[in-house]
C-alpha cells in the first residue's frame with residue numbers, strides 16, 4: 657500500500673499544476689473574491705496520523721459542509737422525529753432549487769439541499785434565541801475540531817444575508833406549509849451564520865473523525881453519536897451530499913462526502929480516515945472541481961472507495 661503522506665503530497669502537487677480550476681461562487685459576493693489558486697488537503701488516519709499539505713491551514717468558508725453538523729446536532733435534540741420535517745432521498749436538483757418544494761408540500765427532499773438545511777436549522781432554533789442557537793452550533797464545531805479559535809466570518813454572513821433571495825423564498829415557502837416554526841428572518845439569520853463558519857482543512861478533518869469511527873472520536877474515546885446514527889449520517893452524505901452531483905461523486909470517489917460552495921469537501925472513509933479538501937473553484941453542480949478530482953485520485957491510489965478497490 658502506498659504511503660499516505662506521499663500520496664497526499666503528490667496529489668497536492670498535481671492539483672497545483674492544473675489550469676482547469678472551476679469557477680468560484682459568484683452569487684455570494686464575499687466568496688467571489690476568493691483566489692481560485694488555493695488548494696489544501698488534510699487526511700487523518702484511524703491511528704491519528706495526519707497527512708496534510710498545500711493550503712491545509714488556510715481558513716475557508718465551510719458553507720454547506722456545516723449542514724452535516726447541524727443535522728448531527730438536530731438529531732441529538734429531536735431524534736428521528738426530524739424525518740417528519742425533512743426527507744432523506746436524493747433530490748436530483750440543484751442545491752437551491754424551488755420546484756420540488758411545491759410538489760412535495762413544503763417538505764424538503766433531504767437535509768443537505770438548502771431547503772432541508774433551513775428546516776433543520778429551524779428545529780435547532782426552536783429551543784433557543786438565535787444567538788444561543790448559533791453559539792451552540794459554533795461550540796459544537798469547536799468541540800469536534802478540538803479548537804476554540806474557530807469563528808464565524810461575519811463579512812460572509814452579512815454578504816449572504818444581503819443577497820440570499822432564493823433562501824428567503826425557500827424559507828417563506830416552507831413557512832406557508834407550517835414546516836418552519838420560528839420567524840423566517842431568525843431561522844435564516846442562524847442558517848447564514850453557520851454556513852459562514854470559517855475552518856481549515858486540518859480542523860475540518862478532525863471534526864469529521866467521529867463519522868469515520870462509528871460515532872466516536874478515537875483521539876478522546878468520547879462518543880459523539882451512537883454508531884448507528886453515524887452510519888446513517890454517512891448514508892445521507894453518500895446519497896445527497898453533492899446535490900445533483902451525488903451520483904457522480906459516488907461513482908468517481910466512492911465515499912460519503914459533503915461539499916460546500918466555499919470549495920470545501922468533507923469525505924469519510926469508514927474505519928480508515930477523515931478527509932478534508934479545499935479548492936475554491938466549483939463545477940456546474942456547485943461542488944469543488946479539483947476537490948473531487950483530488951479525492952478520486954486519493955481513493956484510487958489507497959483503495960479506499962467503499963465499493964471496492
Ligand SMILES: NC(=O)CC[C@H](N)C(=O)O
Pocket residue numbers: 718719720721751752770816823848851915916917918942
Ligand atoms: N451549497 C452550498 O454551500 C450553499 C450554501 C449557501 N450558504 C447557500 O445557502 O446558498
